[in-house]
Amino acid sequence: MERDDIIEYSLDAHHSEEEGKKIRKKIWFVTALLTIVTAAEVLLGVFWNSIGFPWSVVKISFIIMTIVKAGYIVMVFMHLGDERKTLRWVILAPYALFIMYLLFILLNDATVLYNVRQALGI
Amino acid sequence: MSGEASKAIEPNVLWGGGRSPFSVSYGKMMMWFFLISDALTFGGLLASLGFMRHKFADSWPISEEVFFHFPFTHAHLPLMYVALMTFILIVSSVTMVLAVEAGHRMDRKGVAIWLALTVIGGLFFLGSQAWEWSSYIAGPDGLVSTWADNATLTQNPYPGKDGGPGAAHYTQFFFFVTGFHGTHVFSGVVLNFIIFLGVIQGKYENTGHYEMVEKVGLYWHFVDLVWVFVFTFYYLL
Numbered sequence: 001m002e003r004d005d006i007i008e009y010s011l012d013a014h015h016s017e018e019e020g021k022k023i024r025k026k027i028w029f030v031t032a033l034l035t036i037v038t039a040a041e042v043l044l045g046v047f048w049n050s051i052g053f054p055w056s057v058v059k060i061s062f063i064i065m066t067i068v069k070a071g072y073i074v075m076v077f078m079h080l081g082d083e084r085k086t087l088r089w090v091i092l093a094p095y096a097l098f099i100m101y102l103l104f105i106l107l108n109d110a111t112v113l114y115n116v117r118q119a120l121g122i
Numbered sequence: 123m124s125g126e127a128s129k130a131i132e133p134n135v136l137w138g139g140g141r142s143p144f145s146v147s148y149g150k151m152m153m154w155f156f157l158i159s160d161a162l163t164f165g166g167l168l169a170s171l172g173f174m175r176h177k178f179a180d181s182w183p184i185s186e187e188v189f190f191h192f193p194f195t196h197a198h199l200p201l202m203y204v205a206l207m208t209f210i211l212i213v214s215s216v217t218m219v220l221a222v223e224a225g226h227r228m229d230r231k232g233v234a235i236w237l238a239l240t241v242i243g244g245l246f247f248l249g250s251q252a253w254e255w256s257s258y259i260a261g262p263d264g265l266v267s268t269w270a271d272n273a274t275l276t277q278n279p280y281p282g283k284d285g286g287p288g289a290a291h292y293t294q295f296f297f298f299v300t301g302f303h304g305t306h307v308f309s310g311v312v313l314n315f316i317i318f319l320g321v322i323q324g325k326y327e328n329t330g331h332y333e334m335v336e337k338v339g340l341y342w343h344f345v346d347l348v349w350v351f352v353f354t355f356y357y358l359l
Binding site for chain 1: 125141142143145147161162166169170173176177179180200208212213215216220222223224331332336340343344346347353
């Protein structure tokens with residue numbers, strides 16, 4: 001049965017050959033970027049000790065590079081950057097809030113427990 | 123990208139009922155909701171990994187000293203194999219997004235080719251993971267038959283610093299995190315294959331749009347996204 005009260009949004013998502021070329025160009029750009037960042041991560045992971053970077057700097061740069069990669073995957077590959085701003089917030093904000101809270105609690109407690117282990121020698 | 127979501131619509135029309143205020147279909151919305159809940163599961167797993175890593179910081183093994191094997195060679199190549207696996211998954215994610223793009227042009231042949239390549243990329247990743255697991259279980263000597271130095275859930279042949287309890291937790295997290303992710307990759311490959319069959323049958327050509335490809339594409343990109351985090355927080359940090 002045909003229903004005329006459901007709007008078919010994806011019929012609107014079609015694009016022409018010309019627009020497709022532009023989109024593909026962007027996809028290849030993101031591909032190159034993801035590959036380069038991954039290569040940089042691996043090289044840093046293997047050589048950080050012999051170059052003499054302090055671990056705290058290496059750690060933070062790993063996390064930053066990961067978030068950059070994740071951002072490009074979510075915004076370009078998953079097309080979240082093309083969706084409405086409200087949808088973007090509905091998806092990202094509660095998740096970020098919850099995970100940041102969880103990380104804060106767990107990592108804080110882990111450090112405390114580490115100190116307890118050291119003090120008691122277990 | 124063109125489409126409903128990029129049109130400027132008055133808020134009172136958009137939120138006035140009778141339409142999706144997000145300009146997405148029911149199926150896509152539900153896929154996003156599912157991905158959020160799945161991301162929370164993975165987030166919980168990786169957060170607990172961080173917890174254990176910090177609690178047993180003194181005896182946590184260093185991944186570069188555990189993962190240095192590479193197929194067909196005995197050279198010492200730390201993290202190279204994991205980097206290759208990451209690259210395979212990124213490339214299969216790219217072929218997926220190209221399939222979605224071809225779908226927007228109603229290019230049935232293009233969708234079929236790119237989707238088939240995505241399935242092949244996923245199978246390559248699963249094969250790599252099987253090799254990774256077997257070489258990890260085999261332990262430092264590379265032999266599965268010598269049971270005493272194999273990696274299991276309770277025993278770890280890779281000594282951490284000072285031989286403390288961190289080493290055993292490291293092994294458990296290896297099996298749980300990569301195993302849970304591998305299960306997702308497997309179901310992603312199955313879903314992609316089902317949609318691929320639909321594409322060559324011309325199912326979506328008749329519907330008038332390839333949104334089904336976009337929806338499984340969301341799931342597939344999510345699998346890639348999770349691996350990006352596993353790669354950093356398990357193998358690098």
